[in-house]
Amino acid sequence: MLRELPSAVPVAGLAWCHTPTGALMSTTTTEGSALAPFKRRAFLWVWLGVLVASMATWMQTVGAQWLLVQSPNATIVALVQAAASLPMMLLALPSGVLADAFDKRRILLSVQAAFMVLGVSMAVLTATSRMTPGLVLLFTVLWGAAVAMQLPTYQSLIPELVRREHLKAAIRLDMVSVNVSRAAGPALAGFIIAAFGVPEAFGTAALLVLPLTAILLVWKRPKGSLASSEPFLHALRTGGRFAWNEPAVKRIFTRCFLFVLGGSAMWALLPLVASQELGVGASGFGIMFTALGIGAVIGAFGLAGVKDSVSANQMLALSSVVFAAGLAGTVLLGNYWLVLASLVFCGLAWMGAVSTLNSDIALILPVWVRARGLALMVMMFTSAQVVGSVLWGQVTDAFSLRTAMLAAAGLLLVTVVVGLLWRMPDTQGFDPAASYIWNEADMAIEVDESEGPVAVSVDYWIALDRQEEFLAAMEQVRRLKLRTGATRWELWRDGADPTHFTEVFTIATWGEHLKQHQGRLTAADERIEQVALRLSDPPARATHLLPPGTGAPKLAESTLPEWVAN
Numbered sequence: 001m002l003r004e005l006p007s008a009v010p011v012a013g014l015a016w017c018h019t020p021t022g023a024l025m026s027t028t029t030t031e032g033s034a035l036a037p038f039k040r041r042a043f044l045w046v047w048l049g050v051l052v053a054s055m056a057t058w059m060q061t062v063g064a065q066w067l068l069v070q071s072p073n074a075t076i077v078a079l080v081q082a083a084a085s086l087p088m089m090l091l092a093l094p095s096g097v098l099a100d101a102f103d104k105r106r107i108l109l110s111v112q113a114a115f116m117v118l119g120v121s122m123a124v125l126t127a128t129s130r131m132t133p134g135l136v137l138l139f140t141v142l143w144g145a146a147v148a149m150q151l152p153t154y155q156s157l158i159p160e161l162v163r164r165e166h167l168k169a170a171i172r173l174d175m176v177s178v179n180v181s182r183a184a185g186p187a188l189a190g191f192i193i194a195a196f197g198v199p200e201a202f203g204t205a206a207l208l209v210l211p212l213t214a215i216l217l218v219w220k221r222p223k224g225s226l227a228s229s230e231p232f233l234h235a236l237r238t239g240g241r242f243a244w245n246e247p248a249v250k251r252i253f254t255r256c257f258l259f260v261l262g263g264s265a266m267w268a269l270l271p272l273v274a275s276q277e278l279g280v281g282a283s284g285f286g287i288m289f290t291a292l293g294i295g296a297v298i299g300a301f302g303l304a305g306v307k308d309s310v311s312a313n314q315m316l317a318l319s320s321v322v323f324a325a326g327l328a329g330t331v332l333l334g335n336y337w338l339v340l341a342s343l344v345f346c347g348l349a350w351m352g353a354v355s356t357l358n359s360d361i362a363l364i365l366p367v368w369v370r371a372r373g374l375a376l377m378v379m380m381f382t383s384a385q386v387v388g389s390v391l392w393g394q395v396t397d398a399f400s401l402r403t404a405m406l407a408a409a410g411l412l413l414v415t416v417v418v419g420l421l422w423r424m425p426d427t428q429g430f431d432p433a434a435s436y437i438w439n440e441a442d443m444a445i446e447v448d449e450s451e452g453p454v455a456v457s458v459d460y461w462i463a464l465d466r467q468e469e470f471l472a473a474m475e476q477v478r479r480l481k482l483r484t485g486a487t488r489w490e491l492w493r494d495g496a497d498p499t500h501f502t503e504v505f506t507i508a509t510w511g512e513h514l515k516q517h518q519g520r521l522t523a524a525d526e527r528i529e530q531v532a533l534r535l536s537d538p539p540a541r542a543t544h545l546l547p548p549g550t551g552a553p554k555l556a557e558s559t560l561p562e563w564v565a566n
Helices: 041-068 074-101 104-127 133-161 164-195 198-207 210-218 232-244 247-277 282-307 312-332 336-364 367-398 401-421 464-483 510-520 523-533
Strands: 454-461 486-493 500-507 541-545
Touching: 041 074, 041 104, 041 133, 041 164, 041 198, 041 210, 041 247, 041 282, 074 104, 074 133, 074 232, 074 367, 104 133, 104 198, 104 210, 133 367, 164 198, 164 282, 232 247, 232 367, 232 464, 247 282, 247 312, 247 336, 247 367, 247 401, 282 336, 312 336, 312 401, 336 367, 367 401, 367 510, 454 510, 464 486, 464 500, 464 523, 500 510
Parallel strands: none
Antiparallel strands: 454 500, 454 541, 486 500
């Protein structure tokens, strides 16, 4: 799974939307104590380095927002979140593919260098009074792009740092790291801004990446295969095709978008709440972020037992109601300490919602497409933040801050009603384990994996009284073939024999079709396909069709020269 994001959309706390790749890799081994992963020194040092470096991103966000907080245009302030979110929305999936193809340690070192240059540049421009609102947004976009590159790289590195049986504990420690940095980073930024100024906050952010840089320089990562198993553009298309043809994934994406769209008002407009509603300075603003982080840490540990006794739908509904109440409280309570208390509950509710969405999507995604599926989840998450940031900023400009926050709270309550009509999928019915249910293709010619396209026809003979059941089953089969690699799918009926049906699906290359044979199908897919196959009498028969001139005929052993045959 994807690691929690400390900063790609730092204002919105996308930190709680992700979990490291491989979180579901082991379900039978003993997990050990919560701190067991720290016995691996590499994990301990990298964990500490990432914790400190994550604080830098939160400091950059607070500094950028505080530079703009006196702007008469609320949309400009809200656009800081949009600027941080946009790179993750656009680059999450490409970054995941690149992380599979290149050395992860070198990528992380390059990202730290980028953070250093950006932090120093922002400090110098601000100190010399050359930092304009446009430059603030530009630097925030560039910082977000660096985070978009770091996220999939680090998340895919975690399984290399810990033993298999300690992976779940490592995931929880990673969540603690994100939320501790979320609490400490804004508080430190607020203190430095109040005591010294915004340039010093940016300079400190640049310095905070040095520990992770030093750790990466000293650490010697074991060499492994760096080659991606799929071409870059092809891998992008395959991931998108899977998500589009899996209804459960689309449902989770939709619920995620709706919740984050309403919740994004908190992260986009919190600086205005601090300055306009409560009249607090930079340090008070930082403490407000800290309260959200404390709530999230409480949620990370406290909700584990609760989630076992409630459904995903109930957890989302409860989280939406609590977060909506917190949103309303920020503009209605009028007391700084009461608002801090409501922010703690907001942090807890945010953790409950996005961790539920994250765990459900991970339970559905098969191993072969898990990283890309989670990257698409990140894109859905951040697109909701970008849209929400602009929307709530516009509402604030057109009406008032109070109207925007109450409208966002109302939208969250609407999502509760949506949940009653469009419930979260039951993940108990999904088994993402690979299932090798297709036999090896019986081919009389040698075909190169790059050749194609390939058409596969499957003939069924279905009794008249079972055809309605068959057609319903084939709708599920259609989605199965399309999400595992087919680019086109059709079902035909024989005009001369009403019991004879032919399924035809097309795959771009022979190698892509071999992947369907070699692990893309899951145990859940096997159950879907068996429903259709058991209805055919006689048994279904598959044929592989290729363009004329593709491949070369296989030579039977008896036709080979004697010296070759022997």
